[in-house]
Amino acid sequence: QQPVQSPQAVILREGEDAVINCSSSKALYSVHWYRQKHGEAPVFLMILLKGGEQKGHDKISASFNEKKQQSSLYLTASQLSYSGTYFCGARNQGGKLIFGQGTELSVKP
Amino acid sequence: GAVVSQHPSWVICKSGTSVKIECRSLDFQATTMFWYRQFPKQSLMLMATSNEGSKATYEQGVEKDKFLINHASLTLSTLTVTSAHPEDSSFYICSADRTGVETQYFGPGTRLLVL
Numbered sequence: 646q647q648p649v650q651s652p653q654a655v656i657l658r659e660g661e662d663a664v665i666n667c668s669s670s671k672a673l674y675s676v677h678w679y680r681q682k683h684g685e686a687p688v689f690l691m692i693l694l695k696g697g698e699q700k701g702h703d704k705i706s707a708s709f710n711e712k713k714q715q716s717s718l719y720l721t722a723s724q725l726s727y728s729g730t731y732f733c734g735a736r737n738q739g740g741k742l743i744f745g746q747g748t749e750l751s752v753k754p
Numbered sequence: 755g756a757v758v759s760q761h762p763s764w765v766i767c768k769s770g771t772s773v774k775i776e777c778r779s780l781d782f783q784a785t786t787m788f789w790y791r792q793f794p795k796q797s798l799m800l801m802a803t804s805n806e807g808s809k810a811t812y813e814q815g816v817e818k819d820k821f822l823i824n825h826a827s828l829t830l831s832t833l834t835v836t837s838a839h840p841e842d843s844s845f846y847i848c849s850a851d852r853t854g855v856e857t858q859y860f861g862p863g864t865r866l867l868v869l
Contacts, residue, residue, distance in 0.1 A: 647797070675856050686847055686863040687798065692856060732797060734858075742788070742849070742858050744798045 646670050648735040650745035657723050657752045665718040665748045667733030676709050676716040677734035677742060680727075687732060690718075720750070728752045755781050758850050760861035767838055768869055775833045775864045777848030783828035784850035788858065789821075792845040804831050838868040 648669040655663050667676065675694050679687035691702070693709035693716060701707065704721045720727055730749050734742045757780040767773050777787060786805050790798040802823050804810040810823035820842075822834040831850075835842055847863040 677857070686860055689857065689860070694856060736856070741800055741803060743800060746797050 647743055648733055648745040650731075650733055650748050652748060653746070654749040655751070657727075657750070659725060659752055659754055660722050661752075663720045663723060663750060665720075665731050665733075665750075666715065667717070667735070667745055668713070668715045669735045671714070671735070671737070673709075673711065673714055673735050673737070674740075675736045676707075677736065678707055678716075678718050679732045679734065679744075680729045681732065681747075682729045690731075723750075723752045725752050725754065756852060756855075756857075756859045757781055758784075758848065758859045758861040760846075760848055760864050762864060763862060764865040764867075766867045766869065769839055770837055773835045773838055773866060775835075775846055775848075775866075777831045777833070777850070777861050779829045779850045779852075779859070782850075782852050782859075784831075785828075785853050786851040787825060787831040788849045788851075789823060789831075789833050790847045790849065792847065792863075798847060801833075835866065838866070840868045842866065843868045 651666045677692045678690040681687040695711040707718045709716045730747045732747050733745045736742045759778045761776045789801045792798045801816045802810045802812045804823045804825040806825045806828050812818045825831045849858040849860045
């Protein structure tokens with residue numbers, strides 16, 4: 646089953662923060678986060694493995710709650726370049742990567 | 755490292771013709787390759803999983819006779835859209851698995867337009 650992302654869309658002003666959530670009805674081994682800009686292939690942001698870890702680089706971080714089968718992507722002090730569609734991907738170990746429906750993020754000046 | 759290429763990057767063809775898309779892992783051997791399709795403003799939908807030397811596994815609703823997948827080597831998988839129709843117009847993206855690594859590596863995608 647496809648993981649469920651929320652919200653479906655969000656509009657921010659530069660410098661504001663945002664959280665994108667991803668939940669799965671199935672047990673997960675890993676959660677993958679991607680950002681896609683219009684007309685381009687998705688770009689890998691980060692992967693979180695089961696164990697409840699949190700990761701981040703620069704002003705983008707993510708958490709993974711294995712028990713709740715949920716992951717959240719945190720964008721702080723958003724920049725114009727953060728605009729795009731964010732996808733989470735849910736995967737069993739070595740298995741298929743199934744993507745959520747996407748969250749469209751628009752950052753305005 | 756871990757670069758995946760696709761060729762061609764875009765293709766326009768007439769209805770009824772067949773189109774072949776190549777996916778290559780350039781600097782690693784891919785244990786498994788995956789093919790996705792993405793329609794405008796939609797998510798990436800997994801079409802099939804392929805392993806070198808064996809038949810591809812197709813997702814429910816994907817016609818195996820229409821979307822032929824050949825995984826000839828550990829670095830090359832091809833997707834052939836047979837007798838393409840306008841509704842097959844889409845963005846096709848491949849990805850590859852690398853031994854011991856959970857991350858999937860995505861190609862840049864191929865945009866197909868069937869007239």
